[in-house]
Amino acid sequence: MATIVTPAIVQALFTSWKADFQKGITSAEPQWQQVSMVVTSTTASNTYGWLGKFPQMREWIGDRVINSMQAHGYTIINKKFESTVGVGRTEIEDDEVGIYSPIFEEMGRTSEIQPDELVYGLLSAGTTSLCYDGQNFFDTDHPVYPNADGTGTAVSVSNYDDNGGTGTAWYLLDTSRAVKPVILQERKKPVFTSMTKLDDEHVFTSDEFRFGVDCRRNVGFSFWQLAYGSRKELNADNLWAAISAMRAATADGGQKLGVKPTVLVVPTSMEKEATRLLERELDSNSSNELKGRLKLVVPDYL
Template identity: 45%
Template structure:
């Protein structure tokens, strides 16, 4: 019996690892930088500015990393299944291998839920500057102490006319628009002995996944949200707005949108704007493959 439990647990762990490494359902890594964490929470005050390189004339201009009080607190995640003790007694536990492999796939992909949830709710969740991640008046400091407002949220004047939201992101930077903070990567926990209280009381062994981490916002300048109708004109407005953004002291940020993220309901409209080489008039489509299209079922 003990031998069966030990061999099964080893086999289950192997199938879990296979599912963990074979799964390709990590959409979140295309939008979020994975950053290791070594504490209960990690601060990201440095997101206050993107330093620029300038010609060295006179003394250096020192860019002090802004001390914004923005941190991501790690959460604890779990998922647990039970296997009856009789399955090990009867040597009938092999059928569970496929379950544990799928367990691994789920562990590999679960950050998608949290990263895309942040994206979808960015118009009401704060980022490092205290404004909502998607907002119409992010403060930008200019030379001489002047502060101007910049927008990465494109919304109709009349809230009643809002459409299904869509998103345009620059994912080319080392720090992407979103962050997945990983404190403890998903691990499988196995039973150790027949004396476990769960085995004694309910005659079953528990196997579980444990992980720690959380999602958060990176640079708001690298993302835009629109709840205007998804059409070529509105796409162009958002694209041009992002590429025109300036940073502190008025220098261009060189934003280059790379991916249009839409829910499945906007798939056709997104493809009509980005994937058609020619318009219905026969003219060339200036937006043909200008960005990638991501159909995100998590939205």
């Protein structure tokens, strides 16, 4: 016997599927927090004028010294994302709605994981994506000026070894600070909604109810000094070279930044060699200086 579709039945289905959606969110294991920070947005875009400013402490003798620092206009524009599922009225009438529970659970998991796709997708595109200084985030020509206000003749500093354009890329990051290398800008968190009124035009025309999730967010880069990319072979010597390069980083004006790499990010194809490099003891006569020094992150979406 066919089920009579009533507003109460449709509302009950929405409540049930919303619970499935929430279950998917709860079961997800996102990885974006390993390398990025969240900035709440209240407008269509955010401009990060503070990028590039590294104020330092000095002995207070006489009046305060106000340092004029070079202004940067790095803007992240929020984007809209959505996922929608249509459920036919006949499927409700014929009591065939059980197949949708795992679909909505997966929708919840996907909405929670989506920042991973954005964050690690951006990291992968770091050699072709601009950061606050007008250079690509991973670049061999970042300008560092002799004066804190961005004046003087700049010296080119590299945070990227392209290895002649060959080899698989891996990344070394300092995530120990309040500012992380990647910014996840959140304008509107995922919201599960529905169009289920029996007299809705779409329901009348297409005989279908709609359920979906939408959000507004985007990603961008912060300080390039907090990251190093390399396409060289992942071995101890090349990893130490990247660590040394990051440790030597200075801001405009020559201020030491005290960068301390904490995370090694590799694609899944390099997980085995990276694990061995960071965890394996060498032999009874020598120890692995890298063991325990870095946290290994192997993102699914890198």
